[in-house]
Amino acid sequence: MATENAPASMYRTTEGLGVWEHKGKVAAVGVGHSPTTRRWDGTAENTMGANSIFALRQAIADAGVDPSQIDGLVLDPVTTTGAHWPEGDPIPMDVVNAYNQTDDPLDGIAKLSAEWILKNMPELSNVKFTMYGPGCMSHAIVVAAQAVGEGRTHTCLVLKSWHNLEGRYNQAGISASESVPGSFAMAPGRTLWGAPGSYGTALQFAEYCRKYGKSHDMMAPFMSNSRRNGLLFPEGYWAQHRPEHLTEEDYLNARWIAKPANLFDNDIPIMVSGAYLFTTAERAKDMKQKPVYIINHASSRGTQRSILPTLDEVEAETASTGRKIYEGAGITAADLSFENMYDGFALFHQFHLEGLRYRGMQNGDALDFYQKDISIEGPDPVLPSGGNIGSGRSRFWMHTDCIQQIQGRAGARTITGVKPEIGVSGGPMPMGGNFTVWSATPD
Amino acid sequence: MVKQGVIPDDLSKPFWDAANAGRLEIQNCSACNRLHNPPVAACTRCKSGDNLEWKLMSGKGTIYNYGVVYDCPVRLLQQDQPFNLAVITLDEDSGIQMYSHLPGTPVDDVPVGAAVEVIFEETANGQKVPEWRVIG
Structure with missing residues (x-):
């Protein structure tokens, strides 16, 4: 069974599509996570593949379904946090041979195929539908929701895994070479100009601050709140390994990476896997967990004119994304109980918020909003998951939180200032990502 | 650099x-x-x-935006940290951007909106690359 990328037709990328035809007919019924680690320790039992199996089995158990009932699997085959297997380095065959292998020895270590999962989870004996949603969990969720809605699969696992290896982020490979190809040198990204990953976002933030008269220190309450929420997320990296609060002073005194982006504005790369189980609303009724209904998904495919997106381009795209999210769900901004939009890099979360018009926000309002009560106890919670800033780079904490908040299973992180009935999550980038609207009821 | x-x-x-x-x-x-x-x-x-x-092109442009790089992934540039990394827009079309390290401009003292002109610098293998310098 050859697994292919989801066709473009499965993503809802434009405005004017109306209410999603499968609104409320797909539900999340299971959640699973592996433990987190900063990097792979080189052992067979802690590979990215092992984490994947762990998370999938947790999601299955959480849903209380028999694995033989599962007929679909959607995942992102790209698992790198920015670390790639060093060219020429031997692949440890004891690790490779600890699992049933595909024809690629790095499968399960530094990349992941659906075939590898199925070879190593024999209990998934009835999976007939596999598909890739390449990019991150936000992509895979959208693909899986659409696939269940279309009847391609009825009970579908959704998986995102990350590997992280020794070495500093993005400093190997072409960054260490003496020369670069001409087109690469002219392209956005690292290039020969030495831009760190957060540079583009930092510049959009700088432009935002100049336009609206804001400053980087206004981010501090948001950053402290995100870490606080992250420390209440037992599945997350900071809660598991470094239960340290981030004070506003800590944040303001952090070293710069690409000023105005500092160390904490960049999410920490980790190893972790997350999995969900989706099924039809009809089947979900009788399952162990309270179903969380998907009432829309929407995608952003923004393009910039030249090297870096300008503030105008970003704001136009996020506003369009907000309209798509509400249109397909048949709701308005006033219906949102909470938001869990992406935050890794922290300096673009405000673009997502303003695009959503969250709590009536307009462009330029978000940093002032951060100075008010944005806690989980207040009526205007911002990023109750804590996001990547609060729990490390998984790009799925915000989805898990939406599901758990609506199910009433968010524990100490439970939103209390507003009843969590409808939440939105997604990302990653303001100029490109995939977004999901979750609801306690199908309509 | x-x-x-x-x-x-x-x-x-x-x-x-x-x-x-x-x-x-x-x-x-x-x-x-x-x-x-x-x-x-x-x-x-x-x-x-x-x-x-x-x-x-005329080789004339404007500083549109900038950041200061303190933690550069490119090994060859790490000895020069921190350094300016600006986005220049061309006079012919303000939608067209180019990167610049703004040689001669002090770190984090970048006049956004200032006029710049192109110069050409040699890279490590002798290939020249456009750079930009503040005019006046």
Whole structure:
């Protein structure tokens, strides 16, 4: 069974599509996570593949379904946090041979195929539908929701895994070479100009601050709140390994990476896997967990004119994304109980918020909003998951939180200032990502 | 600052050849009169690659935005940290951007909106690359 990328037709990328035809007919019924680690320790039992199996089995158990009932699997085959297997380095065959292998020895270590999962989870004996949603969990969720809605699969696992290896982020490979190809040198990204990953976002933030008269220190309450929420997320990296609060002073005194982006504005790369189980609303009724209904998904495919997106381009795209999210769900901004939009890099979360018009926000309002009560106890919670800033780079904490908040299973992180009935999550980038609207009821 | 060397490829070769000759040339679709940077295989407006050419620019521009790089992934530049990394827009079309380290401009003392002019610097393998200097 050859697994292919989801066709473009499965993503809802434009405005004017109306209410999603499968609104409320797909539900999340299971959640699973592996433990987190900063990097792979080189052992067979802690590979990215092992984490994947762990998370999938947790999601299955959480849903209380028999694995033989599962007929679909959607995942992102790209698992790198920015670390790639060093060219020429031997692949440890004891690790490779600890699992049933595909024809690629790095499968399960530094990349992941659906075939590898199925070879190593024999209990998934009835999976007939596999598909890739390449990019991150936000992509895979959208693909899986659409696939269940279309009847391609009825009970579908959704998986995102990350590997992280020794070495500093993005400093190997072409960054260490003496020369670069001409087109690469002219392209956005690292290039020969030495831009760190957060540079583009930092510049959009700088432009935002100049336009609206804001400053980087206004981010501090948001950053402290995100870490606080992250420390209440037992599945997350900071809660598991470094239960340290981030004070506003800590944040303001952090070293710069690409000023105005500092160390904490960049999410920490980790190893972790997350999995969900989706099924039809009809089947979900009788399952162990309270179903969380998907009432829309929407995608952003923004393009910039030249090297870096300008503030105008970003704001136009996020506003369009907000309209798509509400249109397909048949709701308005006033219906949102909470938001869990992406935050890794922290300096673009405000673009997502303003695009959503969250709590009536307009462009330029978000940093002032951060100075008010944005806690989980207040009526205007911002990023109750804590996001990547609060729990490390998984790009799925915000989805898990939406599901758990609506199910009433968010524990100490439970939103209390507003009843969590409808939440939105997604990302990653303001100029490109995939977004999901979750609801306690199908309509 | 010595940047990584550049090895021109098919798509970018005219740009790099022009830089070696001290000229700034940007790809243009003659049918749409639309500039492109980075260069593209097909015009983003008419979707055709048939009318793409390379057009001489005046070498004048404006500092649109900037950041200061303190933690650079590129090994060759790490000894120069921290350094400015600015985005320049061209006078011919303010939608077209180019990077610059702004040689001669103090770190984090960048006059956003100031006029700049192109100069050409040698990279590690001798290939010249456009850079920008504040005028006046």
